[in-house]
Amino acid sequence: MPVGTIRVPSNQPLGLLAAALLEAEAPDSFLAQNAAIRAAFDSRLAANPAFAQAPKARLDWLMERLPDRSPFHLIYPIRRET
Numbered sequence: 001m002p003v004g005t006i007r008v009p010s011n012q013p014l015g016l017l018a019a020a021l022l023e024a025e026a027p028d029s030f031l032a033q034n035a036a037i038r039a040a041f042d043s044r045l046a047a048n049p050a051f052a053q054a055p056k057a058r059l060d061w062l063m064e065r066l067p068d069r070s071p072f073h074l075i076y077p078i079r080r081e082t
Contacts, residue, residue, distance in 0.1 A: 008022065037065050
């Protein structure tokens with residue numbers, strides 16, 4: 001896995017739910033809940049191959065557009081395994 005990758009094990013309570021919510025292409029993901037943002041995201045992916053291959057750029061793009069960001073929106077609430 002690339003440096004900075006966060007692993008969410010599925011063998012924990014609600015692990016599969018976390019994976020489904022965080023997977024951008026899952027039908028029940030956080031992204032799927034907002035059709036306008038989803039359509040713009042899909043369009044950007046199709047039009048910009050560099051964007052499609054850049055996980056940080058995709059996350060930044062999404063974070064700029066999500067409503068109701070808390071003061072902790074840049075802090076990912078998952079601890080890394082060592």
